[in-house]
Amino acid sequence: MRVADRQGWLTLVAVVVVAAVALALRVPHLERRPLHNDEANQAYKAGALVETGVYQYDPREHHGPSLYYLTLPLAWLQSGGSFARTEIWVYRAVPVAFGAMLCLMVLAGGRALGRPGALAAALLTAVSPSMVYFSRFYIQEMLLVTFTFGLLCCAWQCLRRPSLGWAAAAGVSAGLMCATKETCVLAWAALAGAALVYGGLRRRAGEALVPAGLGWRHAAMALAAGGAVVLVLFSSFFSHWRGVLDSLLALGVYVGRGANADAAHRHPFGFYLRLLTFSHPAPGVWWGEDAVLFLGLVGGVCAWAWPGRLRGEALAVRLLSVYTVLLALIYSAIPYKTPWCLLSWWHGWILLAGVGAAVLVRLPRRALLRGLVAVVLVTAMAQLARRAWLASGRYAAHQRNPLVYAQTGTDLLRLVERVEALSAVSPEGRALRVHVIAPPDHTWPLPWYLRRLPQVGYWTGPEAAALAGSPALIISTPDLADGLPEALAAGYVAEYYGLRPEVLLSLHIRKDLWARFLETRSGTGT
Numbered sequence: 001m002r003v004a005d006r007q008g009w010l011t012l013v014a015v016v017v018v019a020a021v022a023l024a025l026r027v028p029h030l031e032r033r034p035l036h037n038d039e040a041n042q043a044y045k046a047g048a049l050v051e052t053g054v055y056q057y058d059p060r061e062h063h064g065p066s067l068y069y070l071t072l073p074l075a076w077l078q079s080g081g082s083f084a085r086t087e088i089w090v091y092r093a094v095p096v097a098f099g100a101m102l103c104l105m106v107l108a109g110g111r112a113l114g115r116p117g118a119l120a121a122a123l124l125t126a127v128s129p130s131m132v133y134f135s136r137f138y139i140q141e142m143l144l145v146t147f148t149f150g151l152l153c154c155a156w157q158c159l160r161r162p163s164l165g166w167a168a169a170a171g172v173s174a175g176l177m178c179a180t181k182e183t184c185v186l187a188w189a190a191l192a193g194a195a196l197v198y199g200g201l202r203r204r205a206g207e208a209l210v211p212a213g214l215g216w217r218h219a220a221m222a223l224a225a226g227g228a229v230v231l232v233l234f235s236s237f238f239s240h241w242r243g244v245l246d247s248l249l250a251l252g253v254y255v256g257r258g259a260n261a262d263a264a265h266r267h268p269f270g271f272y273l274r275l276l277t278f279s280h281p282a283p284g285v286w287w288g289e290d291a292v293l294f295l296g297l298v299g300g301v302c303a304w305a306w307p308g309r310l311r312g313e314a315l316a317v318r319l320l321s322v323y324t325v326l327l328a329l330i331y332s333a334i335p336y337k338t339p340w341c342l343l344s345w346w347h348g349w350i351l352l353a354g355v356g357a358a359v360l361v362r363l364p365r366r367a368l369l370r371g372l373v374a375v376v377l378v379t380a381m382a383q384l385a386r387r388a389w390l391a392s393g394r395y396a397a398h399q400r401n402p403l404v405y406a407q408t409g410t411d412l413l414r415l416v417e418r419v420e421a422l423s424a425v426s427p428e429g430r431a432l433r434v435h436v437i438a439p440p441d442h443t444w445p446l447p448w449y450l451r452r453l454p455q456v457g458y459w460t461g462p463e464a465a466a467l468a469g470s471p472a473l474i475i476s477t478p479d480l481a482d483g484l485p486e487a488l489a490a491g492y493v494a495e496y497y498g499l500r501p502e503v504l505l506s507l508h509i510r511k512d513l514w515a516r517f518l519e520t521r522s523g524t525g526t
Helices: 003-026 037-052 066-079 088-107 115-127 129-135 141-160 164-178 184-204 216-234 242-259 271-276 290-305 314-333 339-362 367-392 411-425 511-522
Strands: 279-282 285-287 434-437 456-459 473-476 492-500 503-510
Touching: 003 088, 003 115, 003 129, 003 367, 037 066, 037 088, 066 088, 066 141, 088 115, 088 129, 088 141, 088 339, 115 129, 115 290, 115 339, 115 367, 129 141, 129 339, 129 367, 141 164, 141 184, 141 314, 141 339, 164 184, 164 216, 184 314, 184 339, 216 242, 271 290, 271 314, 271 339, 285 367, 290 314, 290 339, 290 367, 314 339, 339 367, 411 473, 411 492, 411 503, 411 511, 492 511, 503 511
Parallel strands: 434 456, 434 473
Antiparallel strands: 279 285, 473 503, 492 503
């Protein structure tokens, strides 16, 4: 077999293996984990687009439009344009697809990372518990990481072989980052820092600051391509021009939010590192991605201290290490922190870990020792895959999982089942009136789960409108429920369900409906 043919077969096998591992960990049982309140917000926003065809960017909430427009085709096919008929797996399939695509994109980066390093990095991306867990979340983070990696790849290709095509691709990637989440500016800041280091290295080597052939035309092409993406998406395909201005004004909103985080989201500098290191809060399960931390350190150090040991391009790995460390420091310094925000810099570290794994395999001179190192690395990856499977399955909503953050508990699904059962015996059917009286942070994700009931109203307190007409069901928080008029409360039966840890909801069922429900359960009803 010719060398070219053998490499082609090996590449095909690598693609199949990486894709199979990535999908096997990301696809199963997408509907099982209760919807996080942030996911419900995003799904509701996307649902409005599915049903009405109208989207307008909100500079204060929900982030950019790319997630919703990318959801639209599959959601429309599955539901025929009805938000009430859409299923959660349809929404979560979008980040799943991007999570799997990211793994294959890493595999394609063989020249910069070296083929062995790219394969190891692709597999580590596929099995990383944090990457897998948040690939199954209907939020913007996985899209942002994928578009960011696209920008890194295209920018590097343009530096190596300047062309208008690569410049345009880099611009499109940057535009999609902007249209995904406002925190893209943090990645751009880290990239600018890496560019300064790149210029310093060229000057130290006695080379021109800018590579030959790279000029203003490439910068103009990148800006034009990125600007076109921003213009089209933020203007809602030229139907809401205010969205373009709002995309700029939103930066001030999110800067203020990051600097002045409330107590619930304010965390110390080492918050992300704690999530990634070994912990044992669950019986029989050790959490953490320490192997990736170690391998990334090996890859970054080798790029600077022993570049001759790399199979890829040492300069690319050096710049990657600068970019990753800068981005990690930026995210760690911002008071506002959520676990999914670590993905932006963590993926850069995973790429360095792939390089580190390739270095360690080649380090021993004897084939037997190399084989033993490879076995240890494969075992470590298998252990990461097991943790990813547990984190996304059995412990997907469990507080012992360090990636779980303000996660909706499974007890809420019991409340939803009770509402469905009550609507089935109600004379009004699904048209029974349900009044939700709770503050916004205790309301979500109820709007998603009650989306098929047309007579649901939402209030933040027990105003007269909320209590008018004795609704069939009242969902509230216990403290607000205590404020219900005594005469009204006497006409209801109360049940209690957990929303999140230490957060309760009370379900008040009108007594006549409760009696009908009990009749069906006792077998005396008709």
